[in-house]
Every structure is written in C-alpha cells, then in structure tokens.
Amino acid sequence: MVFAFWAALLVVGYSGFARAGTASLITVDNAWFRFLLPTLPAGGYMTLRNPTGHQAVLTAAHSEACGTMMLHKSESESGQEKMVGVKNIVIPAHGSFAFRPGAYHVMCMQPNMKPGQSVSVTLEFEHLAPVSVDFKVYGATGRPRSK
Numbered sequence: 001m002v003f004a005f006w007a008a009l010l011v012v013g014y015s016g017f018a019r020a021g022t023a024s025l026i027t028v029d030n031a032w033f034r035f036l037l038p039t040l041p042a043g044g045y046m047t048l049r050n051p052t053g054h055q056a057v058l059t060a061a062h063s064e065a066c067g068t069m070m071l072h073k074s075e076s077e078s079g080q081e082k083m084v085g086v087k088n089i090v091i092p093a094h095g096s097f098a099f100r101p102g103a104y105h106v107m108c109m110q111p112n113m114k115p116g117q118s119v120s121v122t123l124e125f126e127h128l129a130p131v132s133v134d135f136k137v138y139g140a141t142g143r144p145r146s147k
C-alpha cells in the first residue's frame, strides 16, 4: 500500500520532468513593461536564465497586446539617447541576460495594455521551444525597486 503510493508519486514526478525537457529550459524573471501612452512604444524588461550547457539565442518576441514587437538596445551617443534594432540576443551557457531601462529591451510598438494588467509575451529561440511569459504592466515610474 505504502509502496504503491510512492511508486505513483515517482511516475508523476518523472512525467513532469519529461515535459519540462521537451519545453524550453530557459526561465524568465521580473518581466515588466513601462507603459506611458497607447500612442508611444512601451519598453519591456526581464531577466533570462539559461541553466543549460549550451548558449541560447533569443531571436524574436511577440505579443497580441503589442502589434509589432522588436528587440532593441538603447545607446547614448554624445548625450543623445537612441535605440538600435538587435537581431538576436545570446544567453551564455549557465548564464543570464538582463534587459533593463537604458539598455536592452523588447519594444512593444502598439501597446494595448493598462498599468496593473499582465500581458503575455512569447519569446522565440533558436533550437528551443518558445517560452510564454507574463509581463506585469507598470506606468511611467516603472517597476518598484523592491529587490
């Protein structure tokens, strides 16, 4: 009786692991948008973690709440802030990659969202299954610095 219970647990645990194996192993923390106005693009930020032994390459992001979505990098050139398009982003093996204000971000070109909402974004990778992430929407002041 007791043995059967543990055997059942093992099977459940194993099938859960197998599913995780076929999905992407990339995880995402602290995903959020800075939303200003529906007529202005909204910057999206997050930290990607790659626990695998191979580099992961993020190639695109899309969301039904964004219309067009792009990978961008902010650069300052002689005091002028400008954004450039980025083809892809490499997350090193056993490493992480942070998107943050003033640096790399996903650009939501036609934001259809409101502060307080969560918006689903799908991240596409080379050789890995796509990952869907809920981005929390904040206003102009951005994400509170709690951690």
Ligand SMILES: [Cu+2]
Binding pocket: 043, 072, 073, 083, 105, 106, 107
């Ligand atoms: Cu941008």
